[in-house]
Amino acid sequence: MSAAAALGIRPLTRIDGELPALARGAAILGTGGGGDPYIGRLLAEAAIRAHGPVTVVQPAELPDDAVVVSAAMMGAPTVMVEKLPSAEQFAEAVRTLTARLGITPTHIACIEVGGVNSTTPIVAAAELGLPLVDGDGMGRAFPEVQMVLPTLYGHAAAPMSVSDEKGNSLVLDTIDNRWAERLARTATVEMGCSVSTAQYVLTGAQLKESYVTGTLSLCVRLGEAVTEARAANTDPVAAVAELLGGRVLLQGKVVDIERRTQTGFARGTAHIAGTGADEARSATLHFQNEHLLVEADGAVATTAPDLIIVLDAETGEPITTEGLRYGARVRILTAPADPRWHSAAAHRLAGPAYFGYDTDPVLFDGTPVTER
Amino acid sequence: MRIGIDVGGTNTDAVLMDGNTVAAAVKRSTSADVTSGIVEALAGLREQRAFDASEIDAVMIGTTHFINALVEARRLAPTAAVRLGLPATASLPPFVDWPDPLIQAMHGRAYLAHGGHEFDGREISALNPEELKRHAADIAAHGIRSVAISSVFSPINSELELRAQEILAAELGPNVAFSLSHEIGRIGLLERENATIINAALRELATTIVDGLASSVAGSGLDAPLFLSQNDGTLMDVEYARRYPVATFASGPTNSMRGAAVLSGLDSCAVVDVGGTTSDVGVLNQGFPREATGEVAVSGVRTNFRMPDVLSIGIGGGSHVRDGGAVVGPESVGYRLSSEALVFGGSTLTATDIAVAAGWAEVGDPSLVAHLPQDEVRRALDVIAARVADVVERMRTSAAPLPVVAVGGGSVLLPEELPGLGAVHRPENFAVANAIGAAIAQVSGEVDTVYAISEGRRSAIVDEARQEALDRAVAAGADPATVEIVDFDEVPIPYLPGNATRIRAKAVGDLALTAATR
Numbered sequence: 001m002s003a004a005a006a007l008g009i010r011p012l013t014r015i016d017g018e019l020p021a022l023a024r025g026a027a028i029l030g031t032g033g034g035g036d037p038y039i040g041r042l043l044a045e046a047a048i049r050a051h052g053p054v055t056v057v058q059p060a061e062l063p064d065d066a067v068v069v070s071a072a073m074m075g076a077p078t079v080m081v082e083k084l085p086s087a088e089q090f091a092e093a094v095r096t097l098t099a100r101l102g103i104t105p106t107h108i109a110c111i112e113v114g115g116v117n118s119t120t121p122i123v124a125a126a127e128l129g130l131p132l133v134d135g136d137g138m139g140r141a142f143p144e145v146q147m148v149l150p151t152l153y154g155h156a157a158a159p160m161s162v163s164d165e166k167g168n169s170l171v172l173d174t175i176d177n178r179w180a181e182r183l184a185r186t187a188t189v190e191m192g193c194s195v196s197t198a199q200y201v202l203t204g205a206q207l208k209e210s211y212v213t214g215t216l217s218l219c220v221r222l223g224e225a226v227t228e229a230r231a232a233n234t235d236p237v238a239a240v241a242e243l244l245g246g247r248v249l250l251q252g253k254v255v256d257i258e259r260r261t262q263t264g265f266a267r268g269t270a271h272i273a274g275t276g277a278d279e280a281r282s283a284t285l286h287f288q289n290e291h292l293l294v295e296a297d298g299a300v301a302t303t304a305p306d307l308i309i310v311l312d313a314e315t316g317e318p319i320t321t322e323g324l325r326y327g328a329r330v331r332i333l334t335a336p337a338d339p340r341w342h343s344a345a346a347h348r349l350a351g352p353a354y355f356g357y358d359t360d361p362v363l364f365d366g367t368p369v370t371e372r
Numbered sequence: 373m374r375i376g377i378d379v380g381g382t383n384t385d386a387v388l389m390d391g392n393t394v395a396a397a398v399k400r401s402t403s404a405d406v407t408s409g410i411v412e413a414l415a416g417l418r419e420q421r422a423f424d425a426s427e428i429d430a431v432m433i434g435t436t437h438f439i440n441a442l443v444e445a446r447r448l449a450p451t452a453a454v455r456l457g458l459p460a461t462a463s464l465p466p467f468v469d470w471p472d473p474l475i476q477a478m479h480g481r482a483y484l485a486h487g488g489h490e491f492d493g494r495e496i497s498a499l500n501p502e503e504l505k506r507h508a509a510d511i512a513a514h515g516i517r518s519v520a521i522s523s524v525f526s527p528i529n530s531e532l533e534l535r536a537q538e539i540l541a542a543e544l545g546p547n548v549a550f551s552l553s554h555e556i557g558r559i560g561l562l563e564r565e566n567a568t569i570i571n572a573a574l575r576e577l578a579t580t581i582v583d584g585l586a587s588s589v590a591g592s593g594l595d596a597p598l599f600l601s602q603n604d605g606t607l608m609d610v611e612y613a614r615r616y617p618v619a620t621f622a623s624g625p626t627n628s629m630r631g632a633a634v635l636s637g638l639d640s641c642a643v644v645d646v647g648g649t650t651s652d653v654g655v656l657n658q659g660f661p662r663e664a665t666g667e668v669a670v671s672g673v674r675t676n677f678r679m680p681d682v683l684s685i686g687i688g689g690g691s692h693v694r695d696g697g698a699v700v701g702p703e704s705v706g707y708r709l710s711s712e713a714l715v716f717g718g719s720t721l722t723a724t725d726i727a728v729a730a731g732w733a734e735v736g737d738p739s740l741v742a743h744l745p746q747d748e749v750r751r752a753l754d755v756i757a758a759r760v761a762d763v764v765e766r767m768r769t770s771a772a773p774l775p776v777v778a779v780g781g782g783s784v785l786l787p788e789e790l791p792g793l794g795a796v797h798r799p800e801n802f803a804v805a806n807a808i809g810a811a812i813a814q815v816s817g818e819v820d821t822v823y824a825i826s827e828g829r830r831s832a833i834v835d836e837a838r839q840e841a842l843d844r845a846v847a848a849g850a851d852p853a854t855v856e857i858v859d860f861d862e863v864p865i866p867y868l869p870g871n872a873t874r875i876r877a878k879a880v881g882d883l884a885l886t887a888a889t890r
Contacts, residue, residue: 039562043464046464076865081561081562082491083460083461085460086461086462165496260864322863
């Protein structure tokens with residue numbers, strides 16, 4: 001029996017009625033960011049109603065010469081809840097890119113499993129009638145295009161397409177993945193801050209080496225586990241921690257929140273006073289679009305790239321950085337990212353220093369990583 | 373003096389208020405025909421304290437008619453939803469994720485059209501009058517009598533919704549009502565559009581109900597102006613109520629909290645309403661309930677109404693007490709308290725029995741609980757106090773001290789002081805708190821939009837938003853001398869350029885009775 005099976009994770013073979021659980025699990029892996037999974041769920045449900053269920057394949061089943069395109073939404077989640085996508089906007093980005101490259105895609109994949117981008121590839125796959133790969137490029141949510149494991153393997157985000165709902169599309173050729181982020185972000189703003197993209201065209205072999213596998217199945221299991229624990233009056237937060245191999249760092253109450261906008265990013269801190277068994281303790285969360293660093297009792301307890309997840313202390317519902325408010329009873333959970341996020345190169349890509357925090361990375365269990 | 377009336381599903385309560393003092397209070401059964409219950413309640417007030425029509429400055433009514441009509445899916449007008457935004461938004465047309473029976477009950481039809489704005493004010497596409505005229509022809513052909521119009525980013529720019537209304541109204545004639553989303557909700561297209569559709573479906577009922585309310589008041593010999601309570605506890609005049617029935621949806625709990633607060637002479641406090649099965653806790657800040665931040669589902673439809681934030685726990689007068697007092701609730705004997713509780717000769721140990729055994733309440737037969745061990749009674753009371761205090765703690769918006777006001781039949785379960793919170797206030801007359809809340813209501817104006825805050829402009833933009841809220845309150849009928857900002861917040865929005873920040877400001881003032889009415 002595999003470790004995943006022991007935790008009750010069943011590999012998905014298709015997506016049909018699993019969307020509510022998948023969206024809730026994706027919000028948990030969104031670590032406070034990643035956009036509104038409600039809209040993502042509605043979009044995927046509508047696409048499946050129109051085109052039928054989406055077939056899911058495991059990365060191991062991919063032929064080495066498969067042509068896999070990752071689909072994702074880019075822009076501001078606040079805009080996406082107002083300016084909803086056009087019909088087939090996600091398929092359009094894939095069509096634009098593959099037509100320009102003269103290739104025929106065989107599969108669609110997720111580049112980011114946390115938040116709304118767990119469901120946008122389902123929409124593209126349904127619209128295009130293509131199977132979806134059960135995995136993603138990061139195993140969590142991060143804000144920028146280059147912050148994915150394929151970057152560490154030298155795989156290119158571009159050629160990358162960006163399509164808006166008006167019918168505009170562009171294809172970017174860039175010298176590296178940070179330039180892809182930079183140019184795509186500028187285009188996104190001009191196009192109205194909610195675009196669909198197709199990126200990281202990989203062969204089956206490239207995807208198998210560089211993606212995190214089974215993350216859509218994990219989302220479904222996470223979502224189910226929260227619902228089941230609530231129905232059985234057991235602890236949903238503990239269920240999430242067990243599935244992710246993480247730890248509950250602290251239980252407490254939000255006693256102060258400070259938000260400010262700095263160089264285009266919303267940054268903030270939240271102070272949590274311990275409650276119950278953690279009465280004498282305290283924590284400080286540092287967040288931008290996601291929760292990126294948590295201090296407990298005055299010392300750094302965990303940083304990105306490991307996962308910092310804030311859940312409602314009782315219901316286990318994930319709390320976004322925007323949804324944090326005074327008085328909320330929360331439990332802070334930390335969990336390991338994919339181990340490949342812990343090389344020096346990976347830490348330069350998405351470690352605390354990249355996000356402007358003056359500290360070396362700290363693993364989910366509190367182990368500091370000394371960078372040379 | 374003012375008269376406040378609360379028309380609930382079961383009871384119609386009325387109060388005559390002299391300032392913040394209750395001069396008379398009555399409770400009558402709600403009638404099926406809207407009017408007679410109100411006429412009876414007004415007659416009841418006159419019996420308690422004779423008054424002349426000229427002494428009454430205003431009549432305020434809180435009503436559950438509209439939310440009940442939606443919940444029961446009855447008396448809804450045939451309704452069309454017209455959305456401006458194409459080619460954007462076609463992935464999720466209007467009525468997506470609605471329960472089918474509710475769509476059928478309003479013969480709901482969805483239309484998509486070009487238009488809409490980007491976040492920065494550019495148009496997504498130009499409005500197409502011919503396209504709207506074609507939609508109008510189809511709307512007319514289906515016998516639709518009420519139209520909801522939504523446009524992408526209309527809370528930032530309302531121009532296209534107004535132009536679409538002009539075009540459609542010219543085609544459809546004067547007998548079709550329009551509801552515009554920018555007047556009803558905030559950012560979040562589906563939720564705002566859903567609220568607008570619900571409003572549209574209630575427009576015909578609103579005319580009937582408002583006419584009924586007005587004629588019952590006039591029929592009782594009163595010529596004072598009539599106002600209805602809104603969700604946030606402020607007032608709208610009858611013309612506004614005809615156009616925005618949806619604004620009454622949460623007025624019940626809001627009025628109850630505000631009424632309790634004024635009875636206690638507090639304007640920032642937690643209100644704990646202890647019923648038979650649950651305790652509901654809300655928080656008033658400067659006299660207004662804190663609003664829930666998330667989406668609120670009404671009758672299975674997701675909306676972003678401003679509903680008061682209320683937390684409930686399963687502790688009430690009928691709660692079961694088990695394990696030697698260590699566990700109270702959430703199971704409850706509910707309305708069977710008067711037969712199942714020990715003090716009434718029943719066989720279930722309830723929280724009410726504990727209160728009687730402790731000498732905190734005098735109901736039923738105290739000798740039937742005299743055998744309860746004192747340490748068990750003590751333990752159960754401590755559990756109740758600790759859990760209620762925990763919920764109040766959770767609802768606090770700041771570290772500042774927060775007085776607690778207890779109302780409801782089960783409030784005898786609460787001690788004189790709650791751990792960590794201080795004294796518990798227990799107002800009289802709380803049975804008619806809803807009607808009192810209606811009678812004391814004020815008038816508000818609100819701004820909720822996204823601003824691009826450029827370097828050095830923050831304070832100017834903040835001032836502008838605050839002034840706009842003040843102006844809107846005055847336009848809604850507030851006395852300019854009393855208007856002030858009661859709520860303000862700004863939240864930066866991630867991934868948007870130009871330091872985009874969502875600013876909300878709410879201003880409130882006393883109703884300008886002389887100017888607005890007589």
